[in-house]
Amino acid sequence: MTTSDNNLNTVIEECHHFPRLFQSLHLATCNADGEPEASYAAYVENDGDYFIYVSELSAHTANLAATGTCSVLFIESEEDARHLFARRRLTLQCNVAEYARDSEEFENMMTQFVQKFGPFMNTLRSMNDFHLYRLRPWRGAYVSGFAKAYTLSGEKLNQISHRNDQGHRSTEKIESPA
Template identity: 65%
Template sequence: MSHSPDLAAVLDECRRFPGLFQTLHLATCQPDGQPEASYAAYVEHQGCYYVYTSELSAHTANLAASGRCSVLFIESEDQARHLFARRRLTLQCAATACPRGSAEFDLILDRFVEQFGAFMAMLRKLGDFHLYRLQPLSGAYVAGFAQAYTLQGVGLSEIRHRSEQGHRSPDRSTALALDAAAQG
């Protein structure tokens, strides 16, 4: 029996998933290749994620140097049906600095203040903070066992079920059984 997921429904779920979070996990790389894991509060606008980061944070220098990063949204451990199958969205992004005083900067910082309040209004005044636009270029969404998808295309509008790749099981039934066990 073949099971084909409703890709439109999965894409819709994937697009709503980041809205469950106020922060994102951020992976950057130092110029010498050393990886750096961090997190930042974010605002979404027109399919991009914006972070406002301090020069005191290693990821700020890494974003400036490389212009790229990876972003992770992941279901909390206490919310997950199974620890080994936490829902997650990973995005490969281009990172672009938004100049202070530009229309984009002002619009997004207004959104940060709306979302995060008076504390953000104070941070806005600090000159060592920089606004970065993280534009997703490709991604992967995992909704559970045997439910892995790749995202690509304009606005990540193309979704593909990664059914051709498996966990080296003789058949797909093992992955489906894992998913059923995780739900039960």
């Protein structure tokens, strides 16, 4: 294994740990007219999938049901970032599936929601306008700083490659020394 492979293994471990720093995720969906809509949701992670429990009163719930896809963003806070233009972030393209209320999976995930977010989840659990969705990532991108951008793919996003083949381009002319 090369040093480069070791570095990429370290990055993929960091990338998979990064979402654990958050209790909610940013959610991007599109409505029936193709208009993008941004929102957020509290989540529980289970075996590389992200589960959200969301109300029909939210636009993103209808969008998830209609399209079966979304994009998820985890991003470092502005206060914690070393530089505003290089905030650590993980973007995931996900397939979406709803779990029926009478399923074993629903019961298991709701138990995890109660464990993570407390007894208030029992109140939400009783509201029939809420739905449990599994967001399964199939592709991703992780940025950990300037010139540290990576593409994630494969099962459980276990394959990583560095996106540095083109580098940054400048519009400024650079004079070469004579």
